[in-house]
Amino acid sequence: MALTSMQRYQKMLSLAPYESRDEMPVFPMMLASYGSLGGILQKDIIASADKWIESIVNTFARVGKPDVSMPLCPGDTVLTMGLPSRLPGRELPDDALYQFIEMPQFDDPAEYKRIMEIGWDAWHGEIRRRKNSASNDDPEQLAAQYARIGENAAKTVGFLYSQGVVPDFDTAYAPIFDGLSLTRSMLEFTCDVMTDPGPIVDVMRSFQPESDLRTIASCKANGGWRVCSYAMRSSATFVSMPVFEEIVWPVMKASIERFHEAGVLYILHADANWGPMMKFFTEVPKGSVHIELDGATDIEAAYETLQGWQSIRGDVPSTMLAYDSVETVSAYCEKLIQMGMRGGYMLGTGCEVPLNAKPENVKAMISALRG
Secondary structure, three states, X not given: OOOOHHHHHHHHHHOOOOOOXXXXXXXXXXXXXXXXXXXXXXXXXXXXXXXXXXXXXXXXHHHOOOXXXXXXXXXXXXXXXXXXXXXXXXXXXXXXXXXXXXXXXOOOOOHHHHXXXXXXXXXXXXXXXXXXXXXXXXXXXXXXXXXXXXXXXXXXXXXXXXXXOEEOOOEEEOOHHHHHHHHHOHHHHHHHHHHOOHHHHHHHHHHHHHHHHHHHHHHHHOOOOEEEEOOOOOOOOOOOHHHHHHHHXXXXXXXXXXXXXOOOEEEEEEOOOOHHHHHHHHXXXXXXXXXXXXXXXXXXXXXXXXXXXXXXXXXXXXXXXHXXXXXXXXXXXXXXXXXXXXXXXXXXXXXXXXXXXOHHHHHHHHHOOOO
């Protein structure tokens, strides 16, 4: 009898070797690509969670069901990113991919000291209200926006479970280091880290623990047990190893241990090159982290470094899904499957399936484990 998707997911987390390829889960990360594969315009899936769910139904019928799927619709993903954006049907053509705008949202490094004075929650709330065009004097307006996000997520999660598909996470957040990088902007933040990191470290050490505890409480209140951490600016692509080891890792390590002690899995969405950082994840409890890699990290080297200590997912390239043949996709998947049969591995894409992915290539990836 075939395993359910949740049984495959749990088998992957157990880190035990797979006895057959059918035990391994598959997760082609689809977000905006549900629209392109499901025949619904990007402006519509951005505007409506119901339209996004309709596009998922259409995609499943076209390429098959994965074991795991994204639970947060594109419009809400854009809202929670904390960056200004251009949207299809507004600044962009109706079927274009949404875009984020990298720009400083504060100019004076003295703002870090202001965060210490008023607290991370109050300060970050100001930034979110400004970014989302909500009144800085009316926190309830932003709260209402986030309440709608919760309603949409509950609807999507309920739908996915009804289809036998596991949502990728129960709650998501960005570590404070990465949140500051996004709001200050990469160049400016990098200069701040290099010239005067003290105020940044003060903010991280003062407020990351309470951010973690609040996220844990939110996750558990909804019956969840997995948190996805979007540490998008902590990789070797963005920071040097001394900065990671001295500033980023001590706080991240404490967060992982905090989540683990609470019985919550820390899912690291590891965009960009995390290769040099892999060794650090053997310093935290076994099975406490699930690492989602994209093509910038050598997945085979990462798998060897971890030696079954943490689970990983990746890394079928987006370019391969868009431009190569079914045979090429199948052969690449087979190489990853053979690597991952030792356990702790989920067949996945290198970040997201692109809008121009060939449906037959996505289908080939999903069927690679079930043929």
